[in-house]
Amino acid sequence: MSTVVGAAAAAFVAHGVVVAGLDESAAAGTEIAAIVAMVASPVALIAAVVLGRAITAEVRRSAARESESTRILNEQRRRAEHLATGQAGVLELIASGTSPSGVQQAIGALVSDETGGAWTVSSTGLTRVDQSAEHPGQDLEVIVDRLLSVTRERDRITSALTHQATHDGLTGLANRAAVLERIGHAMRQRRKEPDVAVVYLDLDRFKQVNDSLGHEVGDELLKVVAQRITDSVREGDTVGRIGGDEFVVVLESINLDQARMVANRMIDRLLAPLEIGGAPIDVGVSMGVAMVELGDRDPDKLLREADLAMYRAKQNGVPMVEADEDLREWSRERHDIEVRLRGALADEDLTMRYQPVVDTDTGELRGVEALVRLMWGDRMLSPGLFLQLAEETGQIAQVDNQVLRAAGRQVVQWQEEYGRPLELAINISGAHLARADVFDEVMASLDHSGLPPEQLVLEITEGVFLSDATEVAKRLDLLRRLGVKVAVDDFGTGYSSLTYLQRLPVDILKIDRAFTNRLGLTKSDDAIVRTILDLADALELDVIAEGVETDGQLAKLRELGCPGSQGYLFAKPSTAEDFAAQWLAPKGIEAA
Ligand code: C2E
Ligand code: CA
Ligand code: CA
Numbered sequence: 001m002s003t004v005v006g007a008a009a010a011a012f013v014a015h016g017v018v019v020a021g022l023d024e025s026a027a028a029g030t031e032i033a034a035i036v037a038m039v040a041s042p043v044a045l046i047a048a049v050v051l052g053r054a055i056t057a058e059v060r061r062s063a064a065r066e067s068e069s070t071r072i073l074n075e076q077r078r079r080a081e082h083l084a085t086g087q088a089g090v091l092e093l094i095a096s097g098t099s100p101s102g103v104q105q106a107i108g109a110l111v112s113d114e115t116g117g118a119w120t121v122s123s124t125g126l127t128r129v130d131q132s133a134e135h136p137g138q139d140l141e142v143i144v145d146r147l148l149s150v151t152r153e154r155d156r157i158t159s160a161l162t163h164q165a166t167h168d169g170l171t172g173l174a175n176r177a178a179v180l181e182r183i184g185h186a187m188r189q190r191r192k193e194p195d196v197a198v199v200y201l202d203l204d205r206f207k208q209v210n211d212s213l214g215h216e217v218g219d220e221l222l223k224v225v226a227q228r229i230t231d232s233v234r235e236g237d238t239v240g241r242i243g244g245d246e247f248v249v250v251l252e253s254i255n256l257d258q259a260r261m262v263a264n265r266m267i268d269r270l271l272a273p274l275e276i277g278g279a280p281i282d283v284g285v286s287m288g289v290a291m292v293e294l295g296d297r298d299p300d301k302l303l304r305e306a307d308l309a310m311y312r313a314k315q316n317g318v319p320m321v322e323a324d325e326d327l328r329e330w331s332r333e334r335h336d337i338e339v340r341l342r343g344a345l346a347d348e349d350l351t352m353r354y355q356p357v358v359d360t361d362t363g364e365l366r367g368v369e370a371l372v373r374l375m376w377g378d379r380m381l382s383p384g385l386f387l388q389l390a391e392e393t394g395q396i397a398q399v400d401n402q403v404l405r406a407a408g409r410q411v412v413q414w415q416e417e418y419g420r421p422l423e424l425a426i427n428i429s430g431a432h433l434a435r436a437d438v439f440d441e442v443m444a445s446l447d448h449s450g451l452p453p454e455q456l457v458l459e460i461t462e463g464v465f466l467s468d469a470t471e472v473a474k475r476l477d478l479l480r481r482l483g484v485k486v487a488v489d490d491f492g493t494g495y496s497s498l499t500y501l502q503r504l505p506v507d508i509l510k511i512d513r514a515f516t517n518r519l520g521l522t523k524s525d526d527a528i529v530r531t532i533l534d535l536a537d538a539l540e541l542d543v544i545a546e547g548v549e550t551d552g553q554l555a556k557l558r559e560l561g562c563p564g565s566q567g568y569l570f571a572k573p574s575t576a577e578d579f580a581a582q583w584l585a586p587k588g589i590e591a592a
Contacts, residue, residue, distance in 0.1 A: 079114075083143055086110035090147050094154055103151045107144055114140055123148070170219055171226035173247070174240035182238040182250045183299035187292055196292040197259035199249040200306035201229070201266070202314065204284030206245035213279065220276045221283065232266040248303065256291055256322070263287055267319050286314040290323035305331045337386050338393060340376050345398050351375050352406055353573035356583055357425065357544055360557050360565045365583050367423035367457070369566065370407035371573045372399060387429065397432040401445050408449025408456075410576055418584040425457040425487065430464040436471075439478050454483035457508065461489050465504065476505045487544070492532060501539060508564075509536050513547020516567070519556040530560055 060081060090106050098106070108121040118133030119126050126136065126144055135141075166178035174182065186196040203225065210218035222245065229247055230239050238250040249266070251259055270285045288309025290302055305323040308331045313321040323331070344350050351373040359366050374381040390396040404426050411424045432438055446453055458479065464472050476486050487508035488501075492515055511532055518525035529545070536543045545557050548567030557565055571582060 080139075082114065083110075083139060086113070087143050087147065091150075094147070094151055100151055100155055103147070107147050111136070111140065111144060121148075168241040171223055171241050173226050173230075174238055176240065176242040179238060179240035179242055179248045179250060180299040180303065182240075183292070183302055186250065186252055187296050187299065187302075193255070193294075195253055195255060197251040197254050197256070197262075198290050198292065198302055198306045199251065199259070199263055199266070200288040200290075200303070200310040201247040201249070201270075202286050202310050203245040204286060204314070206283065209281060209283065213276075213281075217276050217279075217281070221274075221281060224274060224276070225270060225283075228269045228272075229266055232269050233262060242303075248306070256289075259289055259291065260320075260322075263289055263320050285319065286310050287320040288313055288323065289320060301331070301335070304335060308334070334389060337374070337376065337381065338389055341374060341386055341390060341393075341395060341399075344374055345395060345402065348402055348406075349375075350399065350402050350406065351380065352403065352410065352576065354407075354410075354576060354579040355566060355573040356571050356579070357423075357564055357566045358570050360545070360554070360562050363570070365422075366564060367425060368411070368579065368583075369425040369427075369459070369573075370403055370410075371427070372403050391429060391431045396429045397435060397438070397441065400426070400428050400432050401441055403427075404442065404445040404456075405449050408446060408451035411455065412450045414580060414584055418580070420584060421455060423455050423457055423485075424451065425459050427459045427489065430461060433460060433464045433472050433475065434468060436475075439475050442479060442484070443482075452483070453479070456483075457485045457487050459487045459489040459510065462491070473503070473505055480505050480507070490546075492528070501535070501541075506541060508542040508544060510566075511543060511545045511562070513567070516545045516547045516553055516557075517549070519553045526556065526560070529557075529562070533560055533562060 087110075090103060090110065093103055093106050104121060104123065111119050111121050111126065115133065115136045118128070118130040119136050120129050121127060121144055125148065126141055166175055166181075167173065168175045183196070183198060203221075206218065206221070209221055222241070225245075225247070226239070226241065229249060233239060233249055233251065236252060238252075240248045240250075242248050249262075251262055254262070267285060267287065270283070274281045274283065288306045288311070290306035290309060292302060296302060305328055309321040309323040309327055312327065313319060321327075353371045353373055355369050355371060356365050357367040357369060358364060372383055372387075374386050387396065387399070390399050407424055407426060411422050415421050428438075428442075435441075442456075442458070446456065458476070460476075480486060485507040486505055487510050488504075488506055489510050490512040491509040493512045509532065511529060515525070515529050515532070519529060520526070533543060535541075542564065543562050544564035544566055545553075545562045546566050548554055548557065548565045548569045550569065553567075554565065554569060571579075574582070
């Protein structure tokens with residue numbers, strides 16, 4: 001055997017594929033891994049083809065060398081050459097992904113050619129066509145068997161790989177890609193009526209189960225849930241798991257009423273008592289249902305609508321919500337805002353507004369709060385419209401960091417321009433503070449902007465202490481040691497109590513504008529603010545009243561001795577230019 005053939009054969013055999021007449025010792029039914037490598041590796045495929053050609057060439061060369069006198073041998077060689085060529089051709093088809101029936105047809109042609117049409121091939125091997133024909137020979141039989149078996153292995157591996165790519169490893173359900181594919185498929189069928197429903201399911205309290213009982217129990221629970229969902233739907237429906245504890249069911253040939261029934265059935269089954277490892281587990285479920293409408297072409301969009309309906313269900317504390325036109329509209333807008341926000345973050349293109357914090361007695365500037373906005377076309381979105389979304393999509397930390405950098409730079413620039421150091425207040429969301437790297441991020445942002453830590457106030461809401469109070473307190477403490485101040489925003493609306501406040505690393509209370517609004521209305525309204533001020537006094541905390549809108553409110557705050565104030569009465573949040581013109585630029589300079 002020439003070296004070319006040797007090398008190619010070695011490569012081929014190394015991949016576990018055997019060619020008749022070359023290496024009888026290796027079995028035709030080869031190991032999966034080797035076949036995977038063969039199917040997956042273009043190198044192996046090329047080796048297969050190269051080998052086929054090399055065999056042919058080798059056989060041809062030896063045929064040429066043979067002596068005239070050995071006619072029988074000559075005949076055998078010709079047959080060997082023919083078989084080798086045919087086999088190489090079929091291998092090429094297998095490697096290039098030809099369908100099993102196509103491959104079988106090609107093998108059949110080879111056999112028919114070789115036997116003058118007396119034999120053909122079925123999925124199990126050689127088949128006699130002409131009942132009087134003799135057996136066409138061991139060599140042909142071996143080749144046919146092996147080609148069929150390589151084809152079967154290839155298909156088995158291909159389908160295993162396809163399964164892996166489209167299924168969730170834990171539950172064996174369809175994965176997100178497969179679910180979207182299924183929805184897309186359903187959308188492409190032309191139908192008279194909407195008859196495909198997408199149900200989005202999310203377990204309630206799954207995180208607690210995972211955290212308190214461990215991941216194994218969590219995994220077990222997901223499997224049970226997967227089974228219960230599967231048991232609630234028909235054979236042809238698609239059940240998928242597309243996130244931690246999020247499942248999607250695609251129901252086909254179904255109207256809205258029937259979809260409701262199936263959803264209710266799922267709820268009933270899912271809420272049935274459940275034990276894992278002897279311990280009762282209490283899970284709840286929230287569902288969103290969206291029907292595929294005629295003309296829908298975007299599976300992602302439909303999945304988002306079902307997801308939002310589920311989210312509504314969770315918010316409203318009901319098991320199920322159906323997506324209606326309102327929700328679809330909301331979903332589209334949310335999506336557009338999400339896209340816009342992602343763009344703005346990528347381009348560092350958030351818009352900033354600045355609102356002064358003043359000394360209540362003198363009305364003089366004592367600091368500035370930075371408030372974020374998002375420009376969307378010529379609309380300016382307020383934080384209420386995009387911050388929660390940013391929290392859900394995990395972008396909130398990025399928002400806060402960019403605000404801190406931009407506002408920090410602004411304050412440093414004002415300082416250089418007007419020679420006036422300002423205290424900068426930044427809002428930092430609870431979701432951001434819950435992250436372990438918040439300290440590093442704040443420090444990096446300060447560094448980046450050049451703002452000294454002593455000039456930074458972080459405004460937090462009391463809610464941040466609800467989940468992981470000690471960890472959050474530790475992070476804030478680290479920052480405070482460097483001079484950063486911490487303010488409790490919207491104070492009075494949350495969970496504050498005196499004892500609670502004592503333990504928290506806090507410097508400033510910002511009285512929520514709900515209280516400021518009611519100042520001067522009744523004695524008891526005033527008493528609340530007075531109590532907060534007394535409390536702050538006892539704890540040696542600074543206080544700022546938010547949302548001061550009238551002179552009457554300001555007078556009352558002065559009377560009660562509230563040190564700081566902020567609100568439309570002094571200024572609305574404004575652009576950096578307007579803020580500087582009103583609060584920083586020396587007055588009457590034009591007149592001079
Ligand atoms: P907040 O921190 O309580 O901010 C004060 C909000 O009250 C601002 O609304 C401000 O425009 C508004 N306001 C100020 N003075 C008055 C007044 O006299 N009367 C009335 N009615 N309203 C007044 P805005 O800018 O829409 O911000 C809403 C909330 O969004 C903020 O409440 C804050 O919690 C959050 N936020 C704003 N910027 C950021 C940010 O950069 N990061 C984070 N995480 N949150 C932010
Ligand atoms: Ca604030
Ligand atoms: Ca506030």
